[in-house]
Amino acid sequence: MTESTLALETRGITRVFESRKGxxxxxxxxxxxxxxxxxxxxxxxxxxxLGPNGAGKTTLVKILSTLLxxxxxxxxxxxxxxxxxxxxxxxxxxxxxxxxxxxxxRISGRENLRYFADLYGVPLSERERRITEVIDRVDMAWAxxxxxxxxxxxxxxxxxxxxxxxxxxxxxxxxxPTIGLDPKSARETRKLVRSLVADGVTIFLTTHYMFEAxxxxxxxxxxxxxxxxxxxxxxxxxxxxxxxxxxxxEAYGFDDREVEALHHLPGVxxxxxxxxxxxxxxxxxxxxxxxxxxxxxxxxxxxPELSVRERRTSLEDVYLDLxxxxxx
Amino acid sequence: xxxxxxxxxxxxxxxxxxxxxxxxxLADPQWLVPSxxxxxxxxxxxxxxxxxxGPYFLTYAILGAGMMSMWGQTLYGSGWxxxxxxEFGTLEPTIQSPTPYLYVVLGRVLWxxxxxxxxxxxxxxxxVAVAGGPPAVPDPLAFALLFVFVMVTLASxxxxxxxxxxxxxxAGFIQNIGEFAFYIGTGCMFPVVLLPFYTNPISLVFxxxxxxxALRYLSIPGYHGFGWGFWGDLLGAIATxxxxxxxxxxxxxxxxxxxxxxxxxxxx
Numbered sequence: 001m002t003e004s005t006l007a008l009e010t011r012g013i014t015r016v017f018e019s020r021k022g023x024x025x026x027x028x029x030x031x032x033x034x035x036x037x038x039x040x041x042x043x044x045x046x047x048x049x050l051g052p053n054g055a056g057k058t059t060l061v062k063i064l065s066t067l068l069x070x071x072x073x074x075x076x077x078x079x080x081x082x083x084x085x086x087x088x089x090x091x092x093x094x095x096x097x098x099x100x101x102x103x104x105x106r107i108s109g110r111e112n113l114r115y116f117a118d119l120y121g122v123p124l125s126e127r128e129r130r131i132t133e134v135i136d137r138v139d140m141a142w143a144x145x146x147x148x149x150x151x152x153x154x155x156x157x158x159x160x161x162x163x164x165x166x167x168x169x170x171x172x173x174x175x176x177p178t179i180g181l182d183p184k185s186a187r188e189t190r191k192l193v194r195s196l197v198a199d200g201v202t203i204f205l206t207t208h209y210m211f212e213a214x215x216x217x218x219x220x221x222x223x224x225x226x227x228x229x230x231x232x233x234x235x236x237x238x239x240x241x242x243x244x245x246x247x248x249x250e251a252y253g254f255d256d257r258e259v260e261a262l263h264h265l266p267g268v269x270x271x272x273x274x275x276x277x278x279x280x281x282x283x284x285x286x287x288x289x290x291x292x293x294x295x296x297x298x299x300x301x302x303x304p305e306l307s308v309r310e311r312r313t314s315l316e317d318v319y320l321d322l323x324x325x326x327x328x
Numbered sequence: 329x330x331x332x333x334x335x336x337x338x339x340x341x342x343x344x345x346x347x348x349x350x351x352x353x354l355a356d357p358q359w360l361v362p363s364x365x366x367x368x369x370x371x372x373x374x375x376x377x378x379x380x381x382g383p384y385f386l387t388y389a390i391l392g393a394g395m396m397s398m399w400g401q402t403l404y405g406s407g408w409x410x411x412x413x414x415e416f417g418t419l420e421p422t423i424q425s426p427t428p429y430l431y432v433v434l435g436r437v438l439w440x441x442x443x444x445x446x447x448x449x450x451x452x453x454x455x456v457a458v459a460g461g462p463p464a465v466p467d468p469l470a471f472a473l474l475f476v477f478v479m480v481t482l483a484s485x486x487x488x489x490x491x492x493x494x495x496x497x498x499a500g501f502i503q504n505i506g507e508f509a510f511y512i513g514t515g516c517m518f519p520v521v522l523l524p525f526y527t528n529p530i531s532l533v534f535x536x537x538x539x540x541x542a543l544r545y546l547s548i549p550g551y552h553g554f555g556w557g558f559w560g561d562l563l564g565a566i567a568t569x570x571x572x573x574x575x576x577x578x579x580x581x582x583x584x585x586x587x588x589x590x591x592x593x594x595x596x
Binding site for chain 2: 118
């Protein structure tokens with residue numbers, strides 16, 4: 001049998017949650033958390049999944065890590081079905097859900113790892129060495145023998161990550177791994193993620209932090225309301241939302257004729273208007289180099305207070321554009 | 329980093345769960361009350377309650393208080409620990425591990441049996457000290473062995489109860505409703521035959537009923553329980569215990585599937 005080059009492949013993954021209320025007359029509410037997700041991730045890649053709260057990111061991660069059954073569709077990890085072959089898959093995948101919960105607080109971090117090493121079947125002869133190795137890797141040697149209840153949020157997050165990599169998984173799911181971490185710890189976590197990829201681990205990462213996704217993930221999917229609204233490299237996603245360059249003009253209100261005039265500038269693909277109290281901001285996505293800040297100033301002569309900025313279209317711009325489009 | 333895949337071992341996972349239970353017990357002083365102090369109180373109450381009730385009142389007192397201090401710990405301890413897994417958020421990573429959850433529960437049950445036996449021993453020591461001597465038991469070795477087996481009968485029901493805690497976050501509520509009825513219905517404090525006859529079939533569904541009746545046959549000369557004698561009770565206890573353990577195996581598999589369908593592992 002040829003080994004699949006894909007670490008992950010989903011076809012039409014749908015998940016509907018049912019919530020019930022009432023005692024005698026049960027009222028069932030159905031919520032579609034995922035509505036047909038198709039994704040592929042190559043082995044050894046870092047793949048980023050972005051989306052607003054409630055978009056379905058964690059639901060997808062739980063399905064892929066065998067913690068939740070899909071309502072419809074199939075998902076293969078390392079060529080094996082997450083529903084039918086979960087026993088084969090579980091030792092080969094790692095999951096980091098993070099947060100304050102998920103650890104035994106009254107015992108030490110090291111004892112937590114020892115317990116899960118046993119459940120994951122880490123060879124007994126290697127157990128202590130591996131525990132020390134992952135503790136060092138997340139820079140927690142100084143606190144490993146302290147009770148988890150004494151840990152800060154960031155320390156717990158590191159312990160979650162240590163547990164996730166303890167059994168040396170081939171595919172690691174990281175659900176918002178840097179949430180709640182201070183900038184230094186977050187940077188160290190990103191460094192750790194890169195080192196795991198260098199070791200051959202495939203990473204599936206969900207995050208709210210655009211710069212993090214941009215820094216770590218060559219390929220990104222944006223999910224909104226349970227659907228993948230875009231999936232590509234950051235560069236291609238910039239093109240998708242109308243250009244690599246963004247110009248921002250701020251003044252005390254623009255009239256419709258002025259906005260219309262800006263639309264006719266070369267390369268302008270999209271203009272978004274926002275109000276911040278008395279200040280209006282026009283954000284222009286620009287595909288070419290022809291349109292420059294001075295062109296905007298020339299078209300908006302009646303605003304002495306006008307300020308124009310030029311910057312590179314960020315992943316956050318892409319994300320907001322796509323998610324907003326999906327919402328309308 | 330990725331290497332040959334690790335394989336879980338049932339016995340190692342069970343031992344890991346037992347070890348975790350011990351560590352958590354030692355880390356939390358609140359456990360001293362149910363495990364060390366409560367048996368002393370139960371022993372004193374039971375001694376006063378049965379004092380003067382025939383020549384074998386000491387045996388009745390020891391069985392009553394012993395069961396009172398052990399049954400909750402052994403029967404419900406495992407279920408309660410699973411409820412804690414929900415609360416701590418550790419149920420998700422545990423279920424996601426390659427180890428079937430049943431083996432984690434078995435490890436906890438083992439610890440609960442051990443701590444239940446420690447409670448039983450405390451009861452015995454207190455009553456012997458208060459009474460000024462041990463009760464007259466015809467065969468102390470057989471009594472001790474059967475006592476341990478009664479713990480196992482309680483534990484077998486405990487494993488099935490633990491499945492409810494995985495199944496739903498409302499298991500604690502169901503347990504609280506059934507707790508007292510189960511305690512009386514299985515004959516923990518006094519023989520089931522003293523209850524109205526129509527309750528007996530329900531009592532006989534539970535392994536501890538048979539085990540406790542066998543224990544009374546063994547320790548109280550002239551005891552006449554259900555009427556099928558010591559061996560009948562012992563066989564009934566073994567058969568129902570095996571049935572519960574078999575049921576637990578089947579139920580756990582189904583329950584694990586159900587929670588993956590429902591996606592309620594992180595609810596508490």
